[in-house]
Amino acid sequence: MKGYNFAYLDEQTKRMLRRALLKAVAIPGHQIPFAAREMPLPYGWGTGGIQVTAAVLGRCDTLKVIDQGADDTTNAVSIRRFFARTAGVATTTRTAHATIIQTRHRIPETALTEAQIIVYQVPQPEPLYRLEPSRTETRRMHALSEYGAMHVRLYEQVARYGQIAISYDYPVMVNGRHLMAPSPIPAFDNPKMHRMPALQLFGAGREKRIYAVPPYTDVASLDFEDYPFRAGRAPHACALCGAQASYLDEVVTDDRGGRMFVCSDTDYCASRREQAP
Amino acid sequence: MTVPDDGLAYPGFADPVHDAQASFRAVLRALARPGALCTVATPPAPPPPLAPASAAVLLTLVDADAPVHLPPPFAGLGPWVAFHTGSTGADIGDAAFVLADEWPDLALLAAGTDEVPEASTTLILQVPALEGGPRLILRGPGIEATQTFAPLGLPADFAARWAANRRLYPRGIDVLLCAGSAVAGLPRSVTVLEAA
Known part of the structure; x- marks a missing residue:
């Protein structure tokens, strides 16, 4: 597209994003702050995912974009068209044909491969957000791996409802160290993240955070021995x-x-x- | 033609946008799949003593916001790096990247803090080759079971030195090993064992 750099973002911005992505891969599940740019669509429409995709996308890639699993909804169509216009890349709706899949709130049913990268759009990257509103505090809790409060939350649900009543954005432990928000995918999709052959990248535009799960990394949904995780x-x-x-x-x-x-x-x-x- | 010592006659990427993208994907793959050899897009004539892969990594990731420290024998590359990336250099403890051709004392490099482990230095280590050296066994995120990695140019007690870095997790140093036009990664999350 005339007047724009390849994939919309300028090279300085891409370098900043790329450095954040490399740190994110080196520390699975840890949120890396980044200088999110204003994008030509509003917050909440996938600005974080778009910036991550723009930083990794190349001429030879084939892009698939899904919104709640669907290729044909407004968000998916506009993001796919955005990259077709600004980067001239091939797009597809077929999971197996894509090299990069940007997703809002689903993981495709077709198993992903080592040759693929999946980019999640994330509204709220902080899994402890509803328990502790202060970022200063949650950063310390992550530093100390102090996640008792989340287990108490799950326990309270068991006490009140007789089960863990989280159906989406179900918190996960990554690599046995960092508590991570899997983005609002259904809990049904959580097991697919565990030791997935594809690289998983997460971008939160409004909250300005990037995180990642490398291939074949342990991703465990929080639960209790007597109340094991169940995918509904x-x-x-x-x-x-x-x-x-x-x-x-x-x-x-x-x-x-x-x-x-x-x-x-x-x-x-x-x-x-x-x-x- | 005589080339002046400051290296400015040596070009950067032939195609800055797409070569940087291709090189970034190689580096991303290197850190996401530790020990795998990944081919970067190289500049046509990297200034000596820079290997093509080291030059590509610098051109892809370094800029004024993320400066590189250049100890000998790379100290003379300052003007080339400054011209092509905007990085005017930094002390070893403040640099986002350190380029070296031998394993440094990692205690000199920033390892981040428990709250901000990403405020760490990435070591770009130029080695003679990424194959043919003593065999190391890698385990950790990015590796399905185990990965064999046998670069030349690492210290004999590398596994012990890496264990000290691994113990800092989530703090620690990430390493990009460069030789020829290939790069391999050792993120701080990987565990290194000597092959029996």
Whole structure:
């Protein structure tokens, strides 16, 4: 695109982002502050993810962007078009064809490979945010690996509801050291982060934090021995492709209580329907 | 043609944007997969005694906000680095990067603090080769089971020295080893054992 550098950001900004990303990879799960730039879309629309993608993206990459699993929603379409215009890269909706996948709040059902990088858009990078509003305090808690407060929160839910009642943004321990917010992916997706072959990068634009999980790194969802972590899923098959094990969206179809459950991952669902006899 | 001593006749990247991007992806892969050899995009004629990979790493990551410390034999490269990156140098304890051709005393380098472990120095170590040396076994994030790594030019007691760095975690020094046009990474999170 004329008048802009490749992938929109200037080289100085990319170097700053790249240095932060390298530190993030070296300290899995630790949040690195960075000088987030104003982007041509509002906070909350993936400015952190876009900046991370812009810093890693190259001419030879193929980009996939999903929003809650879907390739065809406004956020996914505009970010994909943004990079098609500013970087001229190839885009795809097929998980297996992509080299970089930017995601808002889902991990694709198709297993990722060593050749891929997944970039998460993160609204709130601090997992202790609801327990301790002071950044000064949470930084110290991370330094001391002092995560008792989070276990107390989980315990209170067990005491009150009889189970750990967190369905998304379920806190994880990374590499046995840092507590990390996995971004608001459903708890269903948490097990996919554990020892994933792909590099996982996280960008929070408004909160100006970058963090990462290298390939094959231990990612454990917090739980108790007698109340183990469970990945929840609606007890239905996909109404379109019949998948029994994918994460489902509930779609209201009329005003008389009609509803259907369909795969949240549109590419996974479409591929299954194409392959069906 | 005689080349002046300040090295300014030596060019930077032929294509600054895309060569820096390709080199960054190689460095990112090197730290995400410790011990893997990753090929960078190299400048056409790096100033001696700089290896092409070391030159590429400097051009990709160093700037005025993240200066590099240049001890001998690289001290003469100051003007070249300043011209191409904007880094005018820094003391060894304040530098974001330290370029060396032998293993330094890591105690001289910033290892960050427990609260800000990222305020640490990255060591760019130029070695004769990334293969053919004593075999080391690596474990840790980025490695599926174990990774064999056998660079030349590390001290004989490297595993013990690395263990001292590893004990500081999450503080510590990250290392990028450069030889020819390849780079390999040793992030602070990796555990190094001598092969039996």
